[in-house]
């Protein structure tokens with residue numbers, strides 16, 4: 001039997017409608033949501049991501065400002081811009097697109113962003129709040145995954161959740177969010193022994209590694225919910241970390257790539273910006 005598809009494209013469209021309505025209400029009250037996106041250098045992939053974020057903001061009726069800085073920007077200049085944005089009351093969210101050029105210290109830059117405007121949720125205060133179960137901003141990708149699970153009606157309490165990949169921006173916060181909803185969580189990394197046996201126990205399997213098609217149908221528990229965060233390009237075509245064709249024959253639910261987690265990530269950036277405005281009132 002073939003798995004049911006969780007369409008990030010459809011869920012994101014519906015959430016964005018609600019966000020646009022709320023943005024219009026806030027604008028009428030004189031609090032138009034404002035997001036500043038900072039891009040340093042000429043990385044083509046970063047440029048595409050930034051353009052998509054700015055365009056999503058504009059469609060939702062937000063004020064959106066993009067700052068483009070040259071590759072040789074100094075640390076002081078970048079920190080100075082972030083401080084200026086921290087002090088700007090028309091800006092509720094600040095996003096510095098990563099990765100930064102090698103001579104810049106991204107840790108220092110992220111820590112300069114006011115925790116109250118850190119809509120990416122990467123600031124150490126926000127990571128700490130998430131860890132202690134009192135999240136302010138949730139990192140957008142794991143937040144999007146949680147929204148997908150919630151809107152699909154997946155029971156998390158008592159479920160065996162396995163997260164593959166333990167980065168600070170996806171895997172670790174994902175594990176925390178699942179744990180807080182009552183799942184029993186296993187977090188795997190590149191040193192995990194016998195990854196297959198961990199996967200086969202999972203009622204909910206979230207894969208965020210960056211290796212095309214590494215999770216195949218034989219690694220999946222029948223009926224499991226499979227969330228594929230990976231974005232890879234093979235022969236010019238996008239694919240995830242899960243081998244969709246074999247996995248969909250075993251899983252109960254599955255997200256496609258493209259059209260799965262990706263559209264949810266930008267949507268949750270908009271959601272975090274709305275939450276920032278509401279908290280500032």
Ligand code: NAP
Pocket residue numbers: 141164165166167168169170171188189190191192195208209210211229230231232261262263265
């Ligand atoms: P990352 O920082 O490179 O982290 C990868 C993680 O995978 C690490 O924790 C690494 O383990 C682990 N790993 C590597 N090989 C493994 C293996 N064989 N078995 C188990 N774990 C393994 O990557 P990321 O930023 O989290 O991104 C992961 C993927 O998600 C990428 O494809 C990225 O493009 C995609 N992504 C998608 C979205 C979206 O919106 N859909 C957003 C963000 C990222 P160690 O810790 O031991 O090194």
